[in-house]
Amino acid sequence: xxxxxxxREAGAGVxxxxxxxxxxxxxxxxxxxxxxxxxxxxxxxxxGLGDDNGDALAFTTAGVVLTLVGFxxxxxxxxxxxxxxxxxxxxxxxxxxxxxxxxxxxxxxTGTIVRLxxxxxxxxxGLTTTAVTALPVPEVSRAVLVWRAGTSWVGGxxxxxxxxxxxxxxxxGTALPVFxxxxxxxxxxxxxxxxxxxxxxxxxxxxxxxxxAYLGSGLSPTDALVHGLSTASTGGFSTNPDSFAAYGTGPRxxxxxxxxxxxxxxxxxxxxxxxxxxxLWRSQELRLYxxxxxxxxxxxxxGGDGLGIADALFTVVSIASTTGFATREWTTFGSAAVGAxxxxxxxGSMLSSAGGGIRVLRARLLMAYGRRELRRxxxxxxxxxxxxDDQPLDDRTxxxxxxxxxxxxxxxxxxxxxxxxxxxxxxxxxxxxxxxxSTLGPAPEAVGAFGHLEGVTRPARLLLVVLMLxxxxxxxxxxxxxxxxxxxxxxxxxxxxxxxxxxxxMLQQRRLDREPRISPDG
Amino acid sequence: MHVIVVGAxxxxxxxxxxxxxxxxxxxxxxxxxxxxxxxxxxxxxLTVTGSGTHPSTLELAGVDRSELMVAVTxxxxxxxxxxxIAKQRGVERSIVRIEAPELRGKEAAKLLKVFGAxxxxxxxxxxxxxxxxxxxYPGASEVAVMAHGEVIVIGVRLSEQAPLVGRSLSExxxxxxxxxxxxxxxxxxxxxxxxxxxxxxxLADDLVRVVCERRxxxxxxxxxxxxxGMPHRVLLLGGGRxxxxxARSLAHRGVEVVMVERNPARARQLAEVLNDAxxxxxxxxxxxxxxxxxxxxxxxxxxxxxxxxxNILACLYAKSGGAGETIAVVHRLALLSLLGxxxxxxxxxxxxxxxxxxxxxxxxxxAAVATFLLGxxxxxxxxxxxxxxxxxxxxxxxxxxxxVLIGAVVRDGKARIARGRSRLRGRDHVVAFAMPGSxxxxxxxxx
Numbered sequence: 029x030x031x032x033x034x035x036r037e038a039g040a041g042v043x044x045x046x047x048x049x050x051x052x053x054x055x056x057x058x059x060x061x062x063x064x065x066x067x068x069x070x071x072x073x074x075x076g077l078g079d080d081n082g083d084a085l086a087f088t089t090a091g092v093v094l095t096l097v098g099f100x101x102x103x104x105x106x107x108x109x110x111x112x113x114x115x116x117x118x119x120x121x122x123x124x125x126x127x128x129x130x131x132x133x134x135x136x137x138t139g140t141i142v143r144l145x146x147x148x149x150x151x152x153x154g155l156t157t158t159a160v161t162a163l164p165v166p167e168v169s170r171a172v173l174v175w176r177a178g179t180s181w182v183g184g185x186x187x188x189x190x191x192x193x194x195x196x197x198x199x200x201g202t203a204l205p206v207f208x209x210x211x212x213x214x215x216x217x218x219x220x221x222x223x224x225x226x227x228x229x230x231x232x233x234x235x236x237x238x239x240x241a242y243l244g245s246g247l248s249p250t251d252a253l254v255h256g257l258s259t260a261s262t263g264g265f266s267t268n269p270d271s272f273a274a275y276g277t278g279p280r281x282x283x284x285x286x287x288x289x290x291x292x293x294x295x296x297x298x299x300x301x302x303x304x305x306x307x308l309w310r311s312q313e314l315r316l317y318x319x320x321x322x323x324x325x326x327x328x329x330x331g332g333d334g335l336g337i338a339d340a341l342f343t344v345v346s347i348a349s350t351t352g353f354a355t356r357e358w359t360t361f362g363s364a365a366v367g368a369x370x371x372x373x374x375x376g377s378m379l380s381s382a383g384g385g386i387r388v389l390r391a392r393l394l395m396a397y398g399r400r401e402l403r404r405x406x407x408x409x410x411x412x413x414x415x416x417d418d419q420p421l422d423d424r425t426x427x428x429x430x431x432x433x434x435x436x437x438x439x440x441x442x443x444x445x446x447x448x449x450x451x452x453x454x455x456x457x458x459x460x461x462x463x464x465x466s467t468l469g470p471a472p473e474a475v476g477a478f479g480h481l482e483g484v485t486r487p488a489r490l491l492l493v494v495l496m497l498x499x500x501x502x503x504x505x506x507x508x509x510x511x512x513x514x515x516x517x518x519x520x521x522x523x524x525x526x527x528x529x530x531x532x533x534m535l536q537q538r539r540l541d542r543e544p545r546i547s548p549d550g
Numbered sequence: 551m552h553v554i555v556v557g558a559x560x561x562x563x564x565x566x567x568x569x570x571x572x573x574x575x576x577x578x579x580x581x582x583x584x585x586x587x588x589x590x591x592x593x594x595x596l597t598v599t600g601s602g603t604h605p606s607t608l609e610l611a612g613v614d615r616s617e618l619m620v621a622v623t624x625x626x627x628x629x630x631x632x633x634x635i636a637k638q639r640g641v642e643r644s645i646v647r648i649e650a651p652e653l654r655g656k657e658a659a660k661l662l663k664v665f666g667a668x669x670x671x672x673x674x675x676x677x678x679x680x681x682x683x684x685x686x687y688p689g690a691s692e693v694a695v696m697a698h699g700e701v702i703v704i705g706v707r708l709s710e711q712a713p714l715v716g717r718s719l720s721e722x723x724x725x726x727x728x729x730x731x732x733x734x735x736x737x738x739x740x741x742x743x744x745x746x747x748x749x750x751x752x753l754a755d756d757l758v759r760v761v762c763e764r765r766x767x768x769x770x771x772x773x774x775x776x777x778x779g780m781p782h783r784v785l786l787l788g789g790g791r792x793x794x795x796x797a798r799s800l801a802h803r804g805v806e807v808v809m810v811e812r813n814p815a816r817a818r819q820l821a822e823v824l825n826d827a828x829x830x831x832x833x834x835x836x837x838x839x840x841x842x843x844x845x846x847x848x849x850x851x852x853x854x855x856x857x858x859x860x861n862i863l864a865c866l867y868a869k870s871g872g873a874g875e876t877i878a879v880v881h882r883l884a885l886l887s888l889l890g891x892x893x894x895x896x897x898x899x900x901x902x903x904x905x906x907x908x909x910x911x912x913x914x915x916x917a918a919v920a921t922f923l924l925g926x927x928x929x930x931x932x933x934x935x936x937x938x939x940x941x942x943x944x945x946x947x948x949x950x951x952x953x954v955l956i957g958a959v960v961r962d963g964k965a966r967i968a969r970g971r972s973r974l975r976g977r978d979h980v981v982a983f984a985m986p987g988s989x990x991x992x993x994x995x996x997x
Contacts, residue, residue: 409832412821413821
């Protein structure tokens with residue numbers, strides 16, 4: 029038995045067709061994602077029973093098929109030892125693209141959406157946890173609402189696992205991204221398996237807490253479920269077209285608190301879980317996160333738009349955590365308020381959150397980076413060390429940060445230009461690009477505070493998909509996966525040529541072997 | 551007493567010099583034959599070439615009849631092993647130089663006990679401590695703190711404007727009757743150092759060492775023409791351990807610290823560990839760098855590298871550039887007397903601070919010792935033993951040699967400047983100025 033397990037892990041087993049099992053991190057991730065999405069679809073279908081049984085059956089069926097395919101597929105692939113940075117970075121991009129295709133297929137197969145572009149937009153919005161929708165929310169069934177929120181929940185989980193478990197583990201020792209202190213990261217993610225388990229437990233536990241809190245605040249079970257999934261994942265999907273404008277102070281207060289935690293991320297949850305909440309206050313990232321929340325709230329309250337503190341805080345928290353719930357049409361506020369919200373959206377959530385944006389930590393380090401460069405200009409001999417949580421950062425980390433920021437801003441800038449070219453006004457294009465890359469969603473004018481895409485042209489919608497993907501998938505992964513696709517054709521050709529050469533040599537050898545040999549004595 | 555000194559570097563050779571002059575039998579061990587030849591020519595010591603970690607080398611140095619091992623190479627491990635071998639061969643006491651912070655403190659105490667280290671010394675730390683004491687008295691050339699800080703010995707070169715210049719000591723004393731708060735303990739004029747008497751007249755450029763009570767230090771500083779208080783801005787040239795320790799202490803006291811270090815990796819390391827200090831990367835003799843650092847705004851510039859030439863040159867540049875006080879650490883003392891005239895305000899050597907610790911340990915019955923780079927005077931802090939005949943005796947009746955002067959008496963933690971009419975008691979601490987030849991006699995007197 030042990031021997032068979034070892035053989036299976038080592039890839040010694042064979043397909044029914046005689047092909048060997050495949051060792052691939054990308055395929056492992058993909059089959060696991062398919063399984064989870066299948067289970068979510070089954071769950072959506074079951075929840076939808078009694079509302080629209082046609083939808084419920086369709087989702088249940090689709091879910092069963094996906095689950096079976098996922099589980100069967102998972103048995104045919106195994107994790108090869110020692111994933112390389114290249115394979116993980118490339119795999120992440122491919123995985124995300126495949127998941128979007130899969131979710132879009134479910135939308136099309138169940139008949140929820142009939143147009144391919146809308147299905148892709150909806151799938152991308154869900155998986156990237158961006159609060160925009162092409163669906164007419166009041167008309168869709170319960171199963172669709174839960175499925176939509178479920179996709180954002182899966183997308184949020186995948187984002188966290190990739191960004192705080194997989195990438196740092198793989199890049200450990202080469203270019204460990206800065207999350208918090210290295211000790212705190214190692215405490216949460218000592219190794220791949222434990223880290224994944226802890227992240228899933230924290231994320232799942234937080235989701236459950238959100239759902240229960242919403243139930244306690246008076247929401248219906250379906251509303252609580254959908255909002256709970258959307259809050260934990262910072263997806264921002266609501267069961268109402270007017271989002272939280274339809275609810276009273278109780279659900280809003282729960283949402284505000286839950287969004288603050290969701291935006292703060294898993295390190296906060298882990299610290300609280302381990303009873304070290306006081307130590308967390310030493311985190312410069314957390315302090316800046318709260319400073320941004322307070323600062324933006326003050327600007328909104330004093331901005332002359334007649335906003336109360338609770339409403340202002342809700343709006344700021346929703347945007348800072350890149351969730352995208354709304355209680356007011358904030359896009360028509362005064363320019364100071366909208367400007368403050370644009371900066372808040374651009375900065376986004378903390379690094380261990382499912383939210384998006386350039387992230388609070390990177391924003392802080394960028395300021396430090398700017399200070400360092402300014403200091404170097406003023407005093408060329410000065411040795412300036414940038415610190416995070418009292419730990420010095422090496423120049424390589426800061427250079428990586430600089431590279432990331434340039435890539436991020438380039439994507440936003442190009443996105444804004446292209447969106448303007450696709451029919452949006454320039455301010456709306458800029459806002460929409462920032463919002464999409466930060467996986468927020470809502471933006472002034474075309475999209476609005478409630479994230480409806482009816483007024484957005486088809487090219488602009490597809491551009492938004494690309495921008496959402498760029499915001500969710502690490503930019504490095506996106507570029508690497510594009511490079512992989514381009515290289516694939518070249519390498520396939522090379523392999524084919526090598527194979528034909530080998531075959532020719534083999535045949536030639538056989539011919540030689542068959543020829544009668546002449547003995548030395550004649 | 552037979553003493554083995556392992557390491558003939560700056561510290562080791564100075565310790566050997568001081569101990570041999572006191573009549574001890576010294577064996578100096580080092581790997582560098584040339585250096586030992588030089589030392590052998592200068593000092594009355596036995597030189598042994600070899601490693602202090604080799605029992606055979608130590609045998610040649612006479613480890614079996616030795617009473618004290620002084621292991622002061624710049625390598626902690628060598629010092630520890632030398633101490634261990636010495637202890638195993640029956641040497642009673644051992645002094646070990648340790649630089650690694652990990653081998654100091656409470657955690658390392660057990661380890662050091664295993665290696666038989668009775669006294670741990672760190673020249674870098676001692677030097678940093680000495681500079682810190684000096685910085686509290688800007689303008690002073692030497693500062694020694696005795697009797698748990700109750701008595702302070704300040705050495706200062708008198709400027710022409712100093713209120714004491716041109717007056718005899720009896721005139722100064724008469725002015726401060728009935729309670730003296732300070733006493734001039736020694737005067738170095740040119741190459742000659744004396745223990746002064748009442749008729750000695752103070753002249754400009756005299757290096758005087760004054761003992762004073764802690765509470766009177768501000769008034770005495772003023773009288774000596776010194777300003778008081780820590781400087782606000784300090785420039786440290788060189789990024790060695792001394793500079794690092796100093797920068798940490800100064801930054802802790804709120805002083806703005808700027809450091810210059812030429813090694814990029816070390817500069818980066820310093821910038822990482824010193825949160826509140828600005829580290830500049832470059833040569834300390836780079837005039838452009840010093841100009842860019844705006845050298846004139848610094849109250850103190852301390853050159854602490856291992857290169858005397860660079861230290862002196864940088865201090866001269868700093869002085870000409872308008873910096874406040876300049877402090878140079880020097881290792882070769884040949885040009886010592888010229889540095890003051892050239893514009894270096896204070897000259898320090900790691901050897902003196904270290905030697906003070908060693909001498910105190912060797913003498914055993916001395917609570918503290920202060921020796922100085924210029925002049926041979928020593929300041930000793932001694933406790934009057936309960937059986938000493940000095941108990942219940944007036945200072946004037948002690949019959950002290952001419953080159954000994956009682957400066958202060960500390961009773962129950964309170965210091966008083968000693969007068970002829972002061973009566974000594976058992977367990978009093980006495981701070982005395984003495985020339986090296988009278989040190990033993992003084993020790994016997996109070997022991």
